[in-house]
Amino acid sequence: MKYSTLFGKTTKSAPHDAQSTNARLLTQAGFINQLMAGVYTYLPLGLRVLKKIQDIVRGEMNALGAQEIYMPALHPKDIYDTTGRWDKIDVLFKLEGHGEKEYALGSTHEEVVTPLVQQYIRSYKDLPMAVYQIQDKFRNEPRAKSGLLRGREFSMKDLYSFHTSEEDFLQFYERAKQAYLNVFRRCGLDAMIVEAGGGVFSKFSHEFQVATENGEDLVYRCACGFAQNREIAEVKAGDPCPSCQKGIIEEIKTIEVGNIFPLKTRFTDAFGFKVAGPNNEMMEVVMGCYGIGPSRVMGSIVEVHHDERGMIWPKQTAPFAVQLISLSSKDATLRENIEETCASLEKDLEASGVEVLWDDRDAGAGEKFADADLIGIPLRIVVSEKTLAEESVEWKERSETQSRFVKLADIIEEINEVTFLDRKTKTAHA
RNA sequence: CGGGCUGUGGCGCAGUGGUAGCGCGCUUCGUUCGGGACGAAGAGGCCGCGGGUUCAAGUCCCGCCAGCCCGACCA
Secondary structure: OOOHEEEEOOOOOOOOOOOHHHHHHHOOOEEEEEOOOOOOEHHHHHHHHHHHHHHHHHHHHHHOOOOOOOOOEEEHHHHHHHOOOOOOOOOOOEEEEEEHHHHOOOOOHHHHHHHHHHHHHHOOOHHHHHHHHEEEEEEEOOOOOHHEHHHHEEEEEEEEEEEEOOOHHHHHHHHHHHHOOOHHHHHHOOOEEEEOOOOOOOOOOEEEEEEOOOOOEEEEEEEOOOOOOOOOOOOOOOOOOOOOOEEEEEEEEEEEEEEEEEEEEEHHHHHOEEEEEEOOOOOEEEEEEEOOHHHHHHHHHHHHOOEOEOOOOOOOOOOEEEEEOOOOOOOOHHHHHHHHHHHHHHHHHOOOOOOOEEEEOOHHHHHHHHHHHOOOEEEEEEEHHHHOOEEEEEEEOOOOOOEEEHHHHHHHHHHHHHHOOOOOOOOOOO
C-alpha cells in the first residue's frame, strides 16, 4: 500500500480537545476521526487494527466451539417488557418509529439471543451450545470520555452460552476465561482477572483489567494474582494480601477490556426457555455471557504501548508489519533506482505474507521518520542513496533505538526469522 | 446530571469596540534531499448558533449548542 494514496493523514499538531493519549495519538496519526463525543470513524489505518483485534477474538471464540452469528442492533420494546429491563438499563438508547412504536438500540443482546436460541434448541441433546457476534453496541453514557475507552457507540464481541447444568456452565466458564487471556496476550495486553460484582444477575463475575493511567476503574491487587474491583473490594492499599498472606495490596488504575458473568436462569426463565430432558422432563437452561470490547482494546493498546514519538503496535495488531520508506535523491538515475528497489521490495514482502506500507511521498526524511514513529508500525525499512551504495536497506524496529543495515538480498530471509512481525495467514475468514 | 475550561481557514493558535491575522497544511514554479528544508506566487472565513446593546460587535450583555477535563453514573 502506498502511503501517498492512503486516505487519512497525520497532523503535526495534536487536536486540542483530544486529551487522552489514545485519542490524541490515534487522531494525530490518522487512525480515527471523531464525529461526536464517544463516537468515531475508523479510517483505513484504524480499521485495519480494529479488524485484526476482532479476528483474534474471532479465532479464540471459534476455538472455544462458539459459532458466529449476527443479530440486529435495532430492538423492539416488547422483548424488554418480557425481562423487565426497559427502564432498568439506564444507558439504553430509546427511539420511536411510525405509529409511536418504540425501539431500542442494542446495548447488550440477552433479550435477542435468548428467544432466538429457544426457537432452535428444544432438547438437552443440543446443549451445551454457544453463539457470539461482533457488533457495534450503543450505550447512552452520561459521560463519554478518554477516546476509545468509553464511547457511546463501540465495537463489542458478545458471547452467550447455554447449558443444562451449573456444573457444565462452570466448566465452560473456565474455558472462556482461558480464551480471554489468550485474546489479550495476543493483543499485547497484560490483562489480569479481577473479581467483580455480578450486577443484578448473580453474586460474582470476573473482569479482565489492564493497568493504565487513563483507566476508569480502581483495582486492589497483589503480586500473587489476587485482584478485586473497588466496587466489591474488602481490602485497601497497604493491607496484607488475604489470599497469599505474604504480599501487600496495591491500588492501580485500570481499564476493563472484558467481562464474563453467569446469568444463571435470569433470562431463560423470563422467556420460559426449557428443554426436554432424557426422561422427557423439562430442564432449566443455565446461561452465561461474555463480553470483549475490541475498540476499547484498541484504545488500551495505545495507552500501554507508546512513547513520546507515537504509538508502538504489538505485532498482531499493527496496521501493517513493515513501513517502507524511500528517501529521494537529486540524482535522477539514483532516484529511479530507489523507486524500483522499493517497488520490488514491496512486491516480494507482500508475496511472503508481510503487509507493507510504503511511504512513497515526495517528502523529506525528517517528515517521513516522524510519521513512521507516530504511526508505530513494528519494522521500518529505509531505502536511500546511502543504503543502495551498500546494496542494503536500513532496518529499524520501532521498539528499539538502534538501526542496522541489511543486505537487499538477505531481507526476505531476515524477515522470515524475526518473531516480532505478524504474518498474513490464509485461514482467516474470507 | 452538577462544576471548570474551550469554541476564529483542514489542524494548532493570536486578535486592545473601528478593513480577519499568524504558524503548519494545501495549490503552482524553482532550488533542496537521512530527523518535520528554502524562495516566490496563490487559494481557502456564517469568528459555534440565536437574540440584545452600540453609529459600529470576533471583542460587551443574555440565552442556547458543542467538545474536553473533574465529579456523580457505569446492565
